[in-house]
Amino acid sequence: MSSISSSWSSRPSRSDLRERRGGVVSGPGIDSPAALDYIVPARAAAVKTSREFDYDLLVKPVEGRMMRAIWRIVRQREGAEDALQDALAIIWKKRAAVAGHPNPEALILRISVNAAYDAVRKRQRRLKHESPGLPDDRVDKATPPVANVLEDRELREAVLEAIARLPRRQATAVLLSIVEEQPYGDIARAMGCSESTVRVHVMRGRAALARSLARERPGIVAGRGLGEKEGAG
Numbered sequence: 001m002s003s004i005s006s007s008w009s010s011r012p013s014r015s016d017l018r019e020r021r022g023g024v025v026s027g028p029g030i031d032s033p034a035a036l037d038y039i040v041p042a043r044a045a046a047v048k049t050s051r052e053f054d055y056d057l058l059v060k061p062v063e064g065r066m067m068r069a070i071w072r073i074v075r076q077r078e079g080a081e082d083a084l085q086d087a088l089a090i091i092w093k094k095r096a097a098v099a100g101h102p103n104p105e106a107l108i109l110r111i112s113v114n115a116a117y118d119a120v121r122k123r124q125r126r127l128k129h130e131s132p133g134l135p136d137d138r139v140d141k142a143t144p145p146v147a148n149v150l151e152d153r154e155l156r157e158a159v160l161e162a163i164a165r166l167p168r169r170q171a172t173a174v175l176l177s178i179v180e181e182q183p184y185g186d187i188a189r190a191m192g193c194s195e196s197t198v199r200v201h202v203m204r205g206r207a208a209l210a211r212s213l214a215r216e217r218p219g220i221v222a223g224r225g226l227g228e229k230e231g232a233g
Contacts, residue, residue, distance in 0.1 A: 058098060059091060062105045066112040069179045073116035076123070083119035087112040106164035106171045113160065113179055162212045166205050173201035174209065 066087060067080075074080040090111050091098055101107045159178070163171050169191070176187045184202070188195045 054099070058104050059088075059108060062108050065105075065109060065176070065180065069109055069112050070116040070119075072180060073113065074119050079119040079123050080116070082122070083112070083115040086118070087115040090115065101164070103164050103166075103168055103171055105168075106160070106166075106175060109175055109179060110160040110164065113156065117156070158213055158217045159209065162209050162216075163205075165212070166208055170201045170205035170208070173198050174205035177202045177206075 067084065070080050070083045070087070074083055087108075091108060094111070098104050098107055163174055163178075166174065172191060173187055176182045176190060177184075182190075184195045184198045187202075188198045191198065
């Protein structure tokens with residue numbers, strides 16, 4: 001068990017991950033989360049035999065959603081690779097909490113989203129350090145836009161914590177809607193239900209979120225658009 005833990009305790013380099021996957025990375029390039037595919041199997045291999053943590057049960061079903069959520073926020077290959085590596089490392093370090101969580105998928109996506117925003121902030125800091133004379137608006141243009149309700153860190157933490165407490169189907173629908181910004185038709189196909197059912201899940205989930213946040217974090221969601229989305233279908 002110690003070898004498994006040690007293999008996840010330090011963050012491997014991208015070249016290490018490529019070597020474990022078997023050489024040069026191939027794929028569609030930098031315009032798709034599929035460009036990150038090689039990272040997940042490399043990380044997962046270290047814990048396949050763990051008796052403490054069932055990767056195939058807890059993480060594998062949500063791998064694609066992790067990558068899509070990270071890519072939607074970061075939109076830059078190196079930063080997305082870093083974010084995905086960091087997210088997988090955190091998931092392993094918090095494996096007991098993940099395994100015991102009433103909604104592990106929501107917790108895993110929460111970790112992934114936070115890692116993605118951290119990657120964006122790191123890139124902004126690096127650009128400012130490397131080009132101290134670069135105006136802030138140039139730095140902003142050089143980093144991916146983050147134009148949704150989760151950009152604010154305090155609000156993001158509150159929203160993701162509240163989503164994790166929703167019933168599983170509602171949580172899934174709301175995560176796909178808010179985090180991945182998927183249209184209702186795609187969400188319906190992913191969940192194996194009708195669009196009308198997805199709309200009900202999203203509507204009820206967002207309403208529950210608004211009530212929960214208004215009760216627990218008064219004032220934090222004022223004007224932040226957590227009500228039912230228009231035109232999402």
